[in-house]
Amino acid sequence: MEFLIDRDEAVQITISVVAISLAMAIVFAQPEGALKYPREFLFFMLPILVTVGSGFILHEMGHKLVAIYYGAQAKFRMWIQGLVFMLVTSLFGVLFAAPGAVYIYSDRISKKQNGIISLAGPTVNITLLMLFVALQLVAPIQQYFSFLVTWGSNFSGFGISYGTLNAWQFGAAMNLMLALFNMIPAFPLDGSKVFAWKWSVWVVFVFLLLGLGAVLIDPGIVISWGIMLLIFAVLSKLLFR
Numbered sequence: 001m002e003f004l005i006d007r008d009e010a011v012q013i014t015i016s017v018v019a020i021s022l023a024m025a026i027v028f029a030q031p032e033g034a035l036k037y038p039r040e041f042l043f044f045m046l047p048i049l050v051t052v053g054s055g056f057i058l059h060e061m062g063h064k065l066v067a068i069y070y071g072a073q074a075k076f077r078m079w080i081q082g083l084v085f086m087l088v089t090s091l092f093g094v095l096f097a098a099p100g101a102v103y104i105y106s107d108r109i110s111k112k113q114n115g116i117i118s119l120a121g122p123t124v125n126i127t128l129l130m131l132f133v134a135l136q137l138v139a140p141i142q143q144y145f146s147f148l149v150t151w152g153s154n155f156s157g158f159g160i161s162y163g164t165l166n167a168w169q170f171g172a173a174m175n176l177m178l179a180l181f182n183m184i185p186a187f188p189l190d191g192s193k194v195f196a197w198k199w200s201v202w203v204v205f206v207f208l209l210l211g212l213g214a215v216l217i218d219p220g221i222v223i224s225w226g227i228m229l230l231i232f233a234v235l236s237k238l239l240f241r
């Protein structure tokens with residue numbers, strides 16, 4: 001069993017991480033902000049790479065590690081169409097985080113193993129979330145960005161308030177969002193595989209995420225995510241029993 005990343009995979013990982021960080025930066029800076037303050041925008045990419053870029057790729061490496069542990073082959077493959085789609089939608093303020101994923105090659109992965117491989121990704125995001133919350137307490141980093149002023153105080157739960165970014169708080173919230181998004185029980189997202197293995201595990205995990213969200217982000221967002229996840233869960237139960 002070895003955990004190997006070859007050159008080709010490393011290139012695809014690098015492109016995907018830069019692309020998702022760029023898309024996220026555009027969502028928050030908005031295209032006009034990025035054009036008006038190009039130097040600030042470049043500098044803004046740094047905290048995004050450290051918090052969102054790492055959240056994305058360590059999530060994928062979590063899948064890879066557990067898949068290899070179960071004797072499968074696993075490789076990260078970027079997805080050009082998804083990557084382009086992500087960058088285009090970011091111009092309209094929407095992040096559709098799909099620049100690529102880990103592909104698993106094996107003919108003897110059970111439903112349970114697949115469920116646990118899938119759970120590994122969001123578990124990495126929870127770990128990062130805890131790390132960033134701890135860093136926010138012991139070593140907060142604040143930086144003012146002109147283009148973030150438009151968010152006012154509404155985004156305080158995301159670590160953005162009147163133009164000031166609290167990098168770790170933002171990172172914690174973004175990793176929660178990454179975990180919630182991936183737990184949507186719709187194929188090919190992780191949630192669908194966890195749900196197919198044991199829906200009770202899915203429910204417990206989602207409750208844990210929403211509980212963390214209630215503490216970190218405003219309860220309104222938790223309610224909207226809770227309702228959306230519930231609708232998807234009911235549909236999954238009805239459609240794929």
Ligand SMILES: [Zn+2]
Pocket residue numbers: 059060063118121122182190
């Ligand atoms: Zn995943």
